[in-house]
Every structure is written in C-alpha cells, then in structure tokens.
Amino acid sequence: MAATAGERPPSPIWSCPELGLHALVGATGAVRLGGPDRDWDCLVPLVEVTATGHGRLWSGERSIETALGDRLALRGHETVRHGGLERTTIRLADAVTGLAAEVTLERGGSAGAHEGAAGRGPGVGDGSGGFLRARVRLVNEGGAPVRLEGVTTLTLGGMTGADGTLDGLTLHWADNDWLAECRWRRSPYRDEVVPLNRSAHGHEGRGCFERYSQGSWSTGRHLPMGALTDRDGGAWLWQIESGAGWRFETGEREGCAYLALSGPDDAHHQWHQVLAPGEEFTTVPAVLVRTRTGGLDAAFGILTDHRRGIRHDHPDHRELPVIYNDYMNTLMGDPTTEKLLPLVEAAGAAGAEVFVIDAGWYDDDAQGWWDSVGAWEPAPGRFPGGVHEVLDAIRRQGMTPGLWLEPEVVGVRSPLARTLPDEAFFRRGGLRVTEHGRHHLDLRHPAARAHLDRVVDRLAGEWGVGYLKLDYNINAGPGTENGSESPGAGLLGHHRAHLDWMASLLVRHPGLVLENCGSGGLRMDYAQLAVAQVQSTSDQQDPLRYPPIAASAATAVTPEQAGVWAYPQPDQSLDEIAFTLAGALLGRVHLSGFLDRMSDEQFGLVRRAVRVYKDVRHEIASAHPVWPLGLPKWDDAWIAHGLRGRTATFLTVWRRAAGPGAPGSGSRTLPLPHLRGVHLTPEVLHCGPSGAAVRWDAAGGLLTVSLPRTGTAALLRLDVPA
Known part of the structure; x- marks a missing residue:
C-alpha cells in the first residue's frame, strides 16, 4: 500500500473476506473502501457528499471526488453480531461543516448453493461469496444549514479482473420498459469505460458509465441493478433498494474500476435537501454481492437469499x-357478474386458489373509468345483484377473493379531486400535478392516508377480500414540492410514507396479500418488494414474447414473488396452451384466459399444469435461479431458466424459433456444471402433445433437450439421488 513520504500507510479498520473488501483509514482520518492490496489512490471515500458550496475536487459527471467526502474523517467504529448477520457502524465527521456521517454495513456470507453432493458447487459459509448492505445517516452537528445535492450509499474502488486489469471485465445492466421488462445487456467494460492516456494531463476522465431512474416509475427505464464479471467466474452484483430515485455509476480510477451506488440526487432527480442544525437524512439502502466462482448464477443466488431475508x-x-x-x-377491464361467474367456476375447477377481479369493477361512468377513479365503490350496473354475489361465488369455489386497486391516484373527474385538500396531492409550482387524467396522492398527508385506510378496511375488513393487486399506471415526474422542499425530496418522502402505509395494512389485516404492480414491472424494486408479497412481472400479451421476461424475472425478484401470466385460450392449439402455461411454473402462476369455453382436452391440459405446479411449489420458496444458456436476449430462439432446489433442479426450456445450429434444429444442449458427475434420470413434468425428449451426460454435466416444433416448451425435473 503506497503512502506519501513521511506519512503512515493506511491501516484497515474493518474487513469482509467474503467480498475481498477492507475499510482503510489514511493519515488524515479519511476512510476508503476497496481491496486490501490496492493502492490508496485507486480507492474512493466511503461516503461521497455533494453539497452546495462544497462541490467536487475534479469537475465532471461523477459522484465521486467530492470536497466534502474527501474531508470526512474517522470518529469511531463498532461491530455487533446478530444471528447470521454482522453489523458494523463507521462514524465520520467533517470539521468544516459539522456534518456527521454514520455508515452502517451489514454483511452476510455465502447464500446459496447446496453442499453435500458431488458437483454441487460451493455451499453456505464456505467463503466463496457474500453480500454487503449499506445505508448512511447524515446529521448536521454544525451551526449553519447544509444543502445536500447528492449522497452515496456505498462507494468502493480497486475493482479489477483476476488478472489485475480492467481488460477482462464485462459490464452487465438491465433495460426495462412496459411489455419488455428485465432485458439484460452485456458489454466489455473497456467498450463502455474507454482507456485514456493520462500521461499528458495527469487526471482521470470526467465521465462514467451510469444508469438511473427517472420519475415515479422506479424501473421505468432500467432495473436498479448492475454487475461486473471477470473471465474466471468472479462477479460483483449490486442492487439499490429505492422506489423514489436511484443511480449507479462505474468508472476508472488509477487503473481500477470504482462503483458508486446512490439514491436520488439533484442532477438526475431534482433532489436536494437542506439540513438545518440538528436535522438528519438517511440514504436508501444498497447491496453489493461478491462471488469468486460461479459467475452471475452464484451471485444471483446470494442476492435471492438476501431479498428473502429483508x-x-x-x-x-x-x-x-x-x-x-x-x-x-x-376481460381486459370489463368485468360483470354475467362474465365473471362462468370464469369463477372454471378457475375453481382448474385448481386456482385466489380469484382476482381486475380493473373496471368500480366503473359505472358513461365517459369511462380512467379519469374518474378514487372512491373505489362497486359499479351497480356491472353487478346488478351486488358485487358480493361474485365474491361469495369465489368463496364457494374454495378461492380467496381479490380486487384490483390503484390507490395512489385520483381521477380528475372523481369527487375526491374536489373534497380532498390540495395539500393531499402532488404539487409543483403551487399547482396540482396532473398526468394522464389523474392527480397523485401524497401519503404523507393525513387526509390522503385516512381516505385509503377507509377504502382498504372496507375491502379487506367488511368485504373479506384477501388479495389486493396494487397497480400504478402513471409516471408523476420528479415528485412534489411541499413548501420549500425539492420535487425529488417530496417523492422520496411520499415513497417512504407509501411503504409505511402498505406495512400498516398487513398489521391490521395479517392475512392480506399485496401484489405490487406498475403497469406490469415498472416498479420492480426491493423497497416495495420487501413489503409486498407478489410482483407483477409484465403486461406482455404475446405468449411468444413473454419467455425472456419470465426467464429473467428471477434477476429482479425472488421466484416465489414473480407473478407470470399464463393465459391459455380456447382458440389455441394444445402446444400453444402448454407453451403459455410453462413460463409461470417456476414462479407465481397468474392464470387467466377463457377457461370456461375450452374443450375437455384443453381444460385437462390446464388442470394438469396446475397440479404440476402444486407438486413443485414447495421447492420454489427456497431454491436459487440458474440460467444454463445465460441471461436471455430479447430475440433468442432457445431460452432456459431453472431453479436449484435442495433435492432437485427444475428447468423450463422454450423453443421459439428454429436454430441455433443447423436450420430447423430441434435440440439444444444445456450445461449444468453443478450436476457434473451426478447420475440421474431427467423427468418431463410438463409439455404439449408434440412432446420433449431429454438426454443426460453425467460426465460432462450436459443436458440435451429436444423440442421438435417451434413455439413449444417443457418443464423438466432433475432429481439428485439420495
């Protein structure tokens, strides 16, 4: 570790061997995070703070190299252990402003893989990987206000490939959009962070690779995640747990990569916050996963268990x-008693256990319901005998009744838009925010929260509804201004109040299930998924376009929370019905379709698929995702997604088009290295009448799957002998 002449070398105050990270304190008390064998100059301060009047030391697009972050000096630290977690608190302070930072680092060991059988890979606690979860609390202990413009939750430097360079690193990120969620992309690191010749200027570049959210759809553009992998199977994987503004960046510093994970900031989210003396601010949490082997599959296994833990x-x-x-x-938003009762009977006969009446149940407006919502009362014209006639029919079939709700919006034509005070809504420049015919409630206001409490207590309490699909179909922009606050600060405040409101519903109604939906997967973040039980993964209606979303959903959400549509129809062939059912069988089945109009043969295929799901679902809640062909591209002909359970591996394989290989090739070989050397007999649990054939090569750990037709899929089980 290099040190300036006459100075003592930096010394470690905290270490996390699973991640290969150390917190080092320098001669001035500055604390930096990175590898133990890295030069001090390639590391970055543990906390970076952009504040008005205290900018950067080197101007550019980066959130690192801030003047205030550089001044923060160690005040003390302590570590406590509780269960399987170790929590370290590092306290820093800036002598100029009086700003104090309390950094909380929670670490956990290797999560995932199951040990004991040959070829199964690393096991819990073997040191092959782990995670670090961070949060920062800032307190103004000085005598003057401090205007914050950005605060990092976690920064670290000194990242390279196993060869000590950046040349072998690959950068991964996920684009996200309506109907096209979880589209993971990859690029050589050096294609995104190009090497610069520093010999002339002596400075680093001013830019970085960044991804960030925009507005109130937290995943409307990208997932709040990214990863770096190296050629030897090592991986860094990160997640920012925020529904109200997030950003990550990576760039080069002294020949190494650095990473900065943040919540909202001024430049990207119109967020700033003034801390008066004695006031405080806490950042959104962020998580870093590190594995030395196993690549992204191993890293996502650890992240999956972290998500389950929070x-x-x-x-x-x-x-x-x-x-x-x-x-x-x-029904596409047009439910009536007449249309629902046959579907209720058919769904119960198919084996469904929850029946959700989706959008439109409140609509009796000749001009349409979109801009008139807010009261959430049943529409008499749709339910001549009352909505309870349908709810009771659902219960008679042994199912739990559910309803769709979009709680955060009030239509501009709704009576609530006139009776609730202006302060109960999002406002900017003193005017109510209006987006796509709706106003947006601010759940920090007691009138807004009281209104929604009354609605849910009526539905879940008086009506006995046990499942609420909470949708969110507008992007309200940067946020709301309540007095002098910035829009981004208003959005973060509402977001935290929204989480508190959802949690309070589960306290008052412990059996209630909440589904998180944002026009499909546009709010797929683990701030909300730590409270909600189920996540809608997409609104995609084309069964041939759903597989890459269904296969990649486990990158964004635990498999047992990933609601995937399965919408078989009476005008589909048996192979098409089997195809649309297959994608949901390793997640959460969101069954739909006109089941009441199917032939006996078609309906029998649906019932068998549901029985298969019920046979395997007990394995899903503790299993870890794998992608034998890698994370899918949008147009891949063959897609494979699996779950590694304690006694078996399950695989869903889709063939959407001919190829790769020879034209019309109907086979694809899937590498399963964790099962190499294990002698087993694969079992086809679900497929269409065209069938599926499988062949297992134990020595190579290779499974060859044959699907003779395009537009077919199969669910397979590979049991490991006891």
Missing part, C-alpha cells in the same frame, strides 16, 4: 397459492 414475513411466501386474474387477454 422481506416482511408472510405465509404467502411459503404457500404460493395459484392466482386466477380475469384481466390479461380475457
């Missing part, structure tokens, strides 16, 4: 009931 405990995560929802490719 969730609100709920029976739904273990029971995984089959959900029928009347919306997708079926």
Whole structure:
C-alpha cells in the first residue's frame, strides 16, 4: 500500500473476506473502501457528499471526488453480531461543516448453493461469496444549514479482473420498459469505460458509465441493478433498494474500476435537501454481492437469499397459492357478474386458489373509468345483484377473493379531486400535478392516508377480500414540492410514507396479500418488494414474447414473488396452451384466459399444469435461479431458466424459433456444471402433445433437450439421488 513520504500507510479498520473488501483509514482520518492490496489512490471515500458550496475536487459527471467526502474523517467504529448477520457502524465527521456521517454495513456470507453432493458447487459459509448492505445517516452537528445535492450509499474502488486489469471485465445492466421488462445487456467494460492516456494531463476522465431512474416509475427505464464479471467466474452484483430515485455509476480510477451506488440526487432527480442544525437524512439502502466462482448464477443466488431475508414475513411466501386474474387477454377491464361467474367456476375447477377481479369493477361512468377513479365503490350496473354475489361465488369455489386497486391516484373527474385538500396531492409550482387524467396522492398527508385506510378496511375488513393487486399506471415526474422542499425530496418522502402505509395494512389485516404492480414491472424494486408479497412481472400479451421476461424475472425478484401470466385460450392449439402455461411454473402462476369455453382436452391440459405446479411449489420458496444458456436476449430462439432446489433442479426450456445450429434444429444442449458427475434420470413434468425428449451426460454435466416444433416448451425435473 503506497503512502506519501513521511506519512503512515493506511491501516484497515474493518474487513469482509467474503467480498475481498477492507475499510482503510489514511493519515488524515479519511476512510476508503476497496481491496486490501490496492493502492490508496485507486480507492474512493466511503461516503461521497455533494453539497452546495462544497462541490467536487475534479469537475465532471461523477459522484465521486467530492470536497466534502474527501474531508470526512474517522470518529469511531463498532461491530455487533446478530444471528447470521454482522453489523458494523463507521462514524465520520467533517470539521468544516459539522456534518456527521454514520455508515452502517451489514454483511452476510455465502447464500446459496447446496453442499453435500458431488458437483454441487460451493455451499453456505464456505467463503466463496457474500453480500454487503449499506445505508448512511447524515446529521448536521454544525451551526449553519447544509444543502445536500447528492449522497452515496456505498462507494468502493480497486475493482479489477483476476488478472489485475480492467481488460477482462464485462459490464452487465438491465433495460426495462412496459411489455419488455428485465432485458439484460452485456458489454466489455473497456467498450463502455474507454482507456485514456493520462500521461499528458495527469487526471482521470470526467465521465462514467451510469444508469438511473427517472420519475415515479422506479424501473421505468432500467432495473436498479448492475454487475461486473471477470473471465474466471468472479462477479460483483449490486442492487439499490429505492422506489423514489436511484443511480449507479462505474468508472476508472488509477487503473481500477470504482462503483458508486446512490439514491436520488439533484442532477438526475431534482433532489436536494437542506439540513438545518440538528436535522438528519438517511440514504436508501444498497447491496453489493461478491462471488469468486460461479459467475452471475452464484451471485444471483446470494442476492435471492438476501431479498428473502429483508422481506416482511408472510405465509404467502411459503404457500404460493395459484392466482386466477380475469384481466390479461380475457376481460381486459370489463368485468360483470354475467362474465365473471362462468370464469369463477372454471378457475375453481382448474385448481386456482385466489380469484382476482381486475380493473373496471368500480366503473359505472358513461365517459369511462380512467379519469374518474378514487372512491373505489362497486359499479351497480356491472353487478346488478351486488358485487358480493361474485365474491361469495369465489368463496364457494374454495378461492380467496381479490380486487384490483390503484390507490395512489385520483381521477380528475372523481369527487375526491374536489373534497380532498390540495395539500393531499402532488404539487409543483403551487399547482396540482396532473398526468394522464389523474392527480397523485401524497401519503404523507393525513387526509390522503385516512381516505385509503377507509377504502382498504372496507375491502379487506367488511368485504373479506384477501388479495389486493396494487397497480400504478402513471409516471408523476420528479415528485412534489411541499413548501420549500425539492420535487425529488417530496417523492422520496411520499415513497417512504407509501411503504409505511402498505406495512400498516398487513398489521391490521395479517392475512392480506399485496401484489405490487406498475403497469406490469415498472416498479420492480426491493423497497416495495420487501413489503409486498407478489410482483407483477409484465403486461406482455404475446405468449411468444413473454419467455425472456419470465426467464429473467428471477434477476429482479425472488421466484416465489414473480407473478407470470399464463393465459391459455380456447382458440389455441394444445402446444400453444402448454407453451403459455410453462413460463409461470417456476414462479407465481397468474392464470387467466377463457377457461370456461375450452374443450375437455384443453381444460385437462390446464388442470394438469396446475397440479404440476402444486407438486413443485414447495421447492420454489427456497431454491436459487440458474440460467444454463445465460441471461436471455430479447430475440433468442432457445431460452432456459431453472431453479436449484435442495433435492432437485427444475428447468423450463422454450423453443421459439428454429436454430441455433443447423436450420430447423430441434435440440439444444444445456450445461449444468453443478450436476457434473451426478447420475440421474431427467423427468418431463410438463409439455404439449408434440412432446420433449431429454438426454443426460453425467460426465460432462450436459443436458440435451429436444423440442421438435417451434413455439413449444417443457418443464423438466432433475432429481439428485439420495
């Protein structure tokens, strides 16, 4: 470790061997995070703070190299252990402003893989990987206000490939959009962060590779995640847990890569916050996963267990009931008693355990319901005998009744838009925000929260509804200004109040299940998924376009929370029905379709698929995702997604088009290195009448799957002998 002449070398105050990270303190008390064998100059301060009047030391687009972050000096630190977690608090202070930072680092060891059988890979606690979860609390202990413009939750430097350079690193990120969620992309690191010749200027570059959210759809553009992998199977994987503004960046510093994970900032989210003396601010959490072997599959296994560990405990995560929802490719927001009763009977006969009446149940408006929502009362014209006639029919079929709700919006034509005060809504420049015919509630206001409490207590309490699909179909922009606050600060404040409101519902109604939906997967973040039980993964209606979303959903959400549509129809062939059902069988089944109009043969295929799901679902809640062909591209002909359980590996394989290989090739070989050397007999659990053939090569750990037709899929089980 290099040190300036006459100075003592930096010394470690904290270490995390699983991640290969050390917190080092320098001669001035500055604390930096990175590898133990890295030069001090390639590391970055543990906390970077952009504040008005205290900018950067080197101007550019980066959130690092801030003047205030550089001045923060060590005040003290302590470590406590609780269960399987170790929590370290590092306290820093800036002598100029009086700003104090309390950095909380929670670490956990290797999560995942299951040890004991030959070829199964690393096991829990073997040191092959782990995670670090960070959060920063700032307190103004000085005598003057400090205007914050950005605060990092976690920064670290000194990242390279196993060869000590950046040349072998690959950068991964996920684009996200309506109907096209979880589209992972990869690029050589050097294609995104190009090498610069520093010999002339002596400075680093001014730019970086960045991804960030925009507006109130937290995943409307990208997932709040990214990764770096090296050629030897090592991986860094990160996640920012925010529904109200996030950003990550990576760039080069002294020949190494650095990483900065943040919540909202001024430049990207119109966020700033003034801390008066004595006031404080806490950042959104962020998580870093590190594995030395196993690549992204191993890293996502650790992240999956971390996600399970931070969730609100709920029976739904273990029971995984089959959900029928009347919306997708079926009633499409036009439910009536006449249309629903046959679907209720058919869904119950198919094996569904929850029946959700989706959008439109409140609509009796000749001009349409979109801009008139808010009261959430049943529409008499749709339910001549009352909505309870349908709710009771659902219960008679042994299913839990559910309803769709979009709680955060009030239509501009709704009576609530006139009776609630202006302060209960998002406002900017003193005017109510209006987006696509809706106003947006601010759940920090007691009138807004009281209104929604009354609605949910009526639905879940008086009506006995046990499942609420909470949708969110507008992007309200940067946020709301309440007095002098910035829009981004208003959005973060509302977001935290929204999480508190959802948690309070589960306290008052412990059996209630909450589904998180944002026009499909546009709010797929683990701030909200730590509270909600189920996540809608997409509104995609084309069964041939859903597989890459269904296969990649486990990157963004635990498998047992990933609601995937399965919408078989009476006008489909048996192979097409099997195809659309297959994608949901390793997640959460969101069954839809006109089941009541199917032939006996078609309906029998649906019932068998539901039975298969019920046979395997007890494995899903503790299994870890794998992608034998890698994370899928949008147009891949063959896609494979699996789950590694404790006694078996399950694989869903889709063939959407001919190839690769010879024209019309109907086979694809999947590498399963964790099963290499294990002698087993693969079993086809689900497929269409065209069939599926499998061949296992134990020595090579290779599974060859044959699907003779395009537009077919199969679910396979590979049991490991006891």
